Amino acid sequence: MSTHTHAVFRPEVLTLSAYHVPSANGFVKLDAMENPYEWDEKTQTQWLETLKKCAINRYPDPQAHALTELLKHQNHLNQEYAILLGNGSDEIIQLLLMALTPNSHVLSTTPSFVMYKQISDVLGLNYHGVFLNSDTFDLNLSAMLEKIEKFHPKIIFLAYPNNPTGNLFDENAIKTIIEKSTGLVIIDEAYEPFANASFMSHLADYSNLLVMRTVSKLGLAGLRLGYLAGKRDIIEQLNKIRLPYNINVLTQASVQFALENKAIFDLQTQEICNQRTFLSNELKKFSEFTVYESYANFILFKTAENHANQIFDILKSENILIKNMHPQGGLVSDCLRVTVGKPEENELFLNALKKALS
Numbered sequence: 350m351s352t353h354t355h356a357v358f359r360p361e362v363l364t365l366s367a368y369h370v371p372s373a374n375g376f377v378k379l380d381a382m383e384n385p386y387e388w389d390e391k392t393q394t395q396w397l398e399t400l401k402k403c404a405i406n407r408y409p410d411p412q413a414h415a416l417t418e419l420l421k422h423q424n425h426l427n428q429e430y431a432i433l434l435g436n437g438s439d440e441i442i443q444l445l446l447m448a449l450t451p452n453s454h455v456l457s458t459t460p461s462f463v464m465y466k467q468i469s470d471v472l473g474l475n476y477h478g479v480f481l482n483s484d485t486f487d488l489n490l491s492a493m494l495e496k497i498e499k500f501h502p503k504i505i506f507l508a509y510p511n512n513p514t515g516n517l518f519d520e521n522a523i524k525t526i527i528e529k530s531t532g533l534v535i536i537d538e539a540y541e542p543f544a545n546a547s548f549m550s551h552l553a554d555y556s557n558l559l560v561m562r563t564v565s566k567l568g569l570a571g572l573r574l575g576y577l578a579g580k581r582d583i584i585e586q587l588n589k590i591r592l593p594y595n596i597n598v599l600t601q602a603s604v605q606f607a608l609e610n611k612a613i614f615d616l617q618t619q620e621i622c623n624q625r626t627f628l629s630n631e632l633k634k635f636s637e638f639t640v641y642e643s644y645a646n647f648i649l650f651k652t653a654e655n656h657a658n659q660i661f662d663i664l665k666s667e668n669i670l671i672k673n674m675h676p677q678g679g680l681v682s683d684c685l686r687v688t689v690g691k692p693e694e695n696e697l698f699l700n701a702l703k704k705a706l707s
C-alpha cells in the first residue's frame with residue numbers, strides 16, 4: 350500500500366474489505382433476493398410512456414413530493430408522521446449512523462444484515478451483534494437487554510423478517526426492546542411483502558420506533574429506493590443530512606408508476622410465496638439438510654458438517670448461483686441461502702442439488 354493511503358484514510362477504512370458482489374453473467378441467479386419476474390409488454394410500454402415525460406435535464410424534486418405522498422397514503426400514515434427516502438435502504442442505514450454522536454453504540458443481532466456492522470465500522474462507531482438463539486434464530490432477549498442497559502445504544506437494528514435466517518423475531522420480545530431502549534429502534538422490513546407481519550401500525554405506540562422498507566425485494570432492486578417512516582421530528586433531523594437529490598427523477602417516476610400498479614406485484618409475490626412452500630418441501634426431502642422456516646423470499650438451510658462449500662461449488666459449476674453463508678461462521682456455519690426463483694429456476698436448482706449430493 351502506498352504511503353498516501355495510510356496518511357490519508359482512517360484506519361477503519363484501511364482495514365475494511367470491499368463488499369464483494371460476485372459476477373452473475375450466465376448464471377441462474379438465486380443469490381440476492383431479487384424478484385425474478387419482468388413486467389408484461391403492455392405494462393412496460395405504459396411505464397416507458399411515463400418516463401418520456403421526465404425532465405432529465407432538470408434536477409429531480411428534492412422532496413420527491415408525489416412519491417412521498419403516495420407512500421404515506423399506501424402505508425396509512427397521517428400528518429404526525431414523515432418519510433425519509435434513501436437510495437436504497439442501505440443509504441438510510443448510512444444516514445442514520447452518520448447522524449450519531451462520535452463513539453455511539455449500535456446494537457443488532459448476529460447473524461443479521463451485514464450493512465449494519467459494515468457501515469458502523471466505517472464510521473468508527475461501536476457495533477454490538479448479540480447472538481440469536483442457536484436452535485430457533487429468535488432473539489436472545491436477556492442478552493439484548495443486558496447490552497441495552499450497559500451501552501445505551503443510540504440505534505438498534507432488527508430485521509423483521511431477519512436476513513439471512515428468514516424468521517420473524519418474537520413480537521413481544523421486540524416490544525420489550527423498544528420499551529427498554531433509550532435510543533431509536535429501526536425495524537427493517539425489507540421482506541415485508543412476503544411476511545404478512547409489520548410494525549408499521551405500532552408507530553403510534555412508541556416515539557422511538559422507526560420502520561424501514563425498500564422496494565428492492567418487492568421487484569424493483571435496480572431502481573434503488575428505500576424509505577424510513579416515523580415521527581415527524583426524527584425524520585426532519587435526518588432529512589437535513591440527506592443529499593438533496595439522492596433519488597433521481599427516473600427512480601421517482603418509476604417507483605410511483607409501479608406502486609400505482611401494485612396488483613402486478615401482489616400476483617408475483619403470491620407466486621413467490623407458493624414457490625417458497627414448494628422449494629422448502631423439496632429441500633426437506635434431502636435427509637442431510639435442516640431447512641429453516643422462512644417468511645421472506647429466500648430459504649436458509651444447513652448442510653452436513655463442512656459440506657456447504659462443496660455443495661456451493663458444485664452448484665456454481667452447474668451455473669446455479671446461491672449464497673454460501675458458511676464463510677460467515679457462527680450460527681450460519683454449514684448454511685446455504687437460496688433465493689426463491691421462477692418455477693423453472695427452482696427446478697434447475699433442485700436438479701443440480703441432487704447431482705451435488707449423489
Ligand SMILES: *Cc1c(COP(=O)(O)O)cnc(C)c1O
Pocket residue numbers: 382436437438439440462508511512537539562563564565570574575
Ligand atoms: C436487502 C436488504 C436491505 C437493503 O435493501 P436496499 O433497499 O436494496 O438497499 C436492507 N435490509 C435487509 C434486511 C435486507 O435484506
